[in-house]
Amino acid sequence: MFGKIGLVGIGPIGSSLARVICRERLAGHIAIASGGIETLKRAEKLKLGDTYTTEANEAVRGADLVVVSVPVGASGAVAEEIEPALKEGAILTEVGSAKVSAIAQMQPVVPEGVHFIPGHPLTGTEKSGDAGFADLFENRWCILTPLEGTDLTALEKLSEFWRRCGANIGTTDPQHHDTTLALVSHLPHIIAYNIVGTAADLETVTKSKVIKYSASGFRDLTRLAASDPRTWHDMCLHNRDAILEMMARFLEDLAHLQRAIRWGEGDKLFDFFTRARAIRCSIIEEGQNIDASGYIPSARQSGIRRSLAQQTAPSPRHPQGRCQLDPSL
Ligand SMILES: NC(=O)c1ccc[n+]([C@@H]2O[C@H](COP(=O)([O-])OP(=O)(O)OC[C@H]3O[C@@H](n4cnc5c(N)ncnc54)[C@H](O)[C@@H]3O)[C@@H](O)[C@H]2O)c1
Numbered sequence: 523m524f525g526k527i528g529l530v531g532i533g534p535i536g537s538s539l540a541r542v543i544c545r546e547r548l549a550g551h552i553a554i555a556s557g558g559i560e561t562l563k564r565a566e567k568l569k570l571g572d573t574y575t576t577e578a579n580e581a582v583r584g585a586d587l588v589v590v591s592v593p594v595g596a597s598g599a600v601a602e603e604i605e606p607a608l609k610e611g612a613i614l615t616e617v618g619s620a621k622v623s624a625i626a627q628m629q630p631v632v633p634e635g636v637h638f639i640p641g642h643p644l645t646g647t648e649k650s651g652d653a654g655f656a657d658l659f660e661n662r663w664c665i666l667t668p669l670e671g672t673d674l675t676a677l678e679k680l681s682e683f684w685r686r687c688g689a690n691i692g693t694t695d696p697q698h699h700d701t702t703l704a705l706v707s708h709l710p711h712i713i714a715y716n717i718v719g720t721a722a723d724l725e726t727v728t729k730s731k732v733i734k735y736s737a738s739g740f741r742d743l744t745r746l747a748a749s750d751p752r753t754w755h756d757m758c759l760h761n762r763d764a765i766l767e768m769m770a771r772f773l774e775d776l777a778h779l780q781r782a783i784r785w786g787e788g789d790k791l792f793d794f795f796t797r798a799r800a801i802r803c804s805i806i807e808e809g810q811n812i813d814a815s816g817y818i819p820s821a822r823q824s825g826i827r828r829s830l831a832q833q834t835a836p837s838p839r840h841p842q843g844r845c846q847l848d849p850s851l
């Protein structure tokens with residue numbers, strides 16, 4: 523699809539993209555940039571790309587597609603760094619979880635002639651670092667938030683890229699994206715972090731007992747609390763208003779629940795739990811639930827589960843085994 527793809531940032535999203543680009547042969551050359559030298563060395567060891575550099579502008583020079591996958595708070599600095607090296611006609615995208623802020627930081631420095639189309643793959647795990655995998659985007663939504671005047675050919679090309687990575691494409695405006703994500707992603711993370719904090723602070727139950735006797739309800743609810751602190755620090759600062767709005771609504775609803783429990787309003791509680799269960803069921807029917815282990819969409823949901831043999835097949839252009847996938851990751 524592209525002669526050269528420049529990947530700036532090689533965390534869970536960047537490293538998953540590198541793997542799927544390689545597997546699907548979407549680029550003639552994958553250039554990887556990361557500020558962290560250790561991360562870069564590991565990416566090289568895993569053969570995630572063709573070239574590796576700590577200089578983002580080096581990786582994007584001559585690239586037909588540039589994907590910026592860095593913490594939202596770093597997107598402005600990265601945009602400034604790569605701006606002089608972006609090729610005329612290139613597609614530039616970023617994958618930040620808060621669109622309004624990422625766009626405000628990047629758009630002003632994008633040169634004329636470069637197609638800047640922000641996006642957000644709605645998928646991830648609580649893992650950090652280069653713990654990505656090629657199937658991460660399979661049957662997940664990737665939301666694109668095209669800006670006014672976006673070139674439709676470039677938009678279609680980027681959409682096709684994500685489709686070949688396994689994703690379904692949705693489009694919306696950045697503000698609507700941020701409001702929705704505040705509810706379906708940011709609030710759940712805040713609740714998870716908070717409940718772990720509550721448990722850890724309990725004086726009547728020791729920390730070791732919380733850990734030892736963690737029932738699966740607590741474990742399920744708290745998985746998200748293992749997520750990357752930098753990501754969630756950035757989210758709270760960069761999608762502040764929408765998150766505060768959702769927290770206010772959540773607290774209001776929680777107070778209603780609290781009241782129903784205090785007054786023993788069984789019917790109310792039963793109706794409330796029944797309604798919530800129906801919503802959870804509809805998420806499953808939409809095919810948006812995932813196997814707990816490994817986070818790989820089940821064969822039934824995705825329609826395809828590529829065999830490991832297929833995933834590790836060397837590319838004919840790189841018979842030495844460029845982009846060999848480590849099955850343990
Ligand atoms: N992890 C997820 O579940 C997930 C899902 C969807 C979208 N996102 C978004 O994708 C982006 C990348 O997230 P991630 O979790 O893949 O990785 P991450 O946020 O941990 O970032 C990792 C990469 O960014 C580079 N980086 C960090 N600070 C930098 C800086 N100041 N300047 C330049 N590079 C810097 C690191 O060297 C590393 O290569 C974030 O904006 C995040 O909001 C994350």
Ligand SMILES: O=C(O)C(=O)C[C@]1(C(=O)O)C=C[C@@H](O)C=C1
Nearest residue numbers: 619643644645646647648706707
């Ligand atoms: O399931 C998880 O572990 C995630 O945190 C993934 C998740 C989400 O909230 O759904 C987290 C942040 C991203 O912006 C998109 C996806």
